[in-house]
Amino acid sequence: MNNRNLFKAIGGISDDLIAETANPVKKIKRLKVIRTAAIAAAVIAALGVTSVATGVIVGSRTGSSWNIPTYYSLPDSETVKEDIGIDVRLMDSFSSGYTFKAGFVVDNTDYDTAGSPMRDFKSLDLTYEKDGDDISLSAGPASEWDAERGEAELSYNGCDIYYTAYANKLVPAGYELTEQDEADKASGKYVFSYGSNEIQISEVQSVSWSANGADYCITAIDSTADKATLMSIAEEMIDFGSLS
Numbered sequence: 001m002n003n004r005n006l007f008k009a010i011g012g013i014s015d016d017l018i019a020e021t022a023n024p025v026k027k028i029k030r031l032k033v034i035r036t037a038a039i040a041a042a043v044i045a046a047l048g049v050t051s052v053a054t055g056v057i058v059g060s061r062t063g064s065s066w067n068i069p070t071y072y073s074l075p076d077s078e079t080v081k082e083d084i085g086i087d088v089r090l091m092d093s094f095s096s097g098y099t100f101k102a103g104f105v106v107d108n109t110d111y112d113t114a115g116s117p118m119r120d121f122k123s124l125d126l127t128y129e130k131d132g133d134d135i136s137l138s139a140g141p142a143s144e145w146d147a148e149r150g151e152a153e154l155s156y157n158g159c160d161i162y163y164t165a166y167a168n169k170l171v172p173a174g175y176e177l178t179e180q181d182e183a184d185k186a187s188g189k190y191v192f193s194y195g196s197n198e199i200q201i202s203e204v205q206s207v208s209w210s211a212n213g214a215d216y217c218i219t220a221i222d223s224t225a226d227k228a229t230l231m232s233i234a235e236e237m238i239d240f241g242s243l244s
Helices: 003-011 015-021 024-028 032-047 077-084 179-187 227-243
Strands: 058-064 099-112 117-130 133-141 154-156 159-171 191-194 200-211 214-221
Touching: 077 117, 099 133, 154 227, 159 227, 179 191, 200 227, 214 227
Parallel strands: 159 191
Antiparallel strands: 058 099, 099 117, 117 133, 133 214, 154 159, 159 200, 200 214
């Protein structure tokens, strides 16, 4: 078994078994993907993703991944296509100093507002690091759903780039919003998402675009990266994709 498949096999072991054996794998258990998926669901809710043809609204998204990274080095296009079914254009590093750290294949499901599943798909969640600060790049198949995101921040090399920033309140599953929570939600003070053992408030920025049949989104959570940095990364990836 090669290292890549070995990492996948280990990653599939249940958390309970890992805890019981006190295996060192527990020390590198990955939880960020779950948190990022919860944030992604909040982004969907904030943007109001709809299908123009049917008027169906995507109400939420779930995502899950192995505990251990799928990739420790940037995967080539053939590997990515084998793993998630589409060709995506990836870069190992950016001029801003962020460099590839690890990557995961994520299994996703989109649900409508009634909780019924609408589609299943695989995507990538890649972490880039600079001086201890992480940002996340997600890439997956272009959605049949059109996001009513308002005006694009800019149009670059044929791609509309969208930017959003907000305060996210991540709460445990089953959490019931308080009266104050409802007021904060209505006023736009917080966007609420689910997927944490405890309440966490984070400052979230995201930059998204579509190119060559794929959707891309850079997410920075409590990051030192500013808007200009995230926009520049998007532009570099678009340029790279147009040359590939």
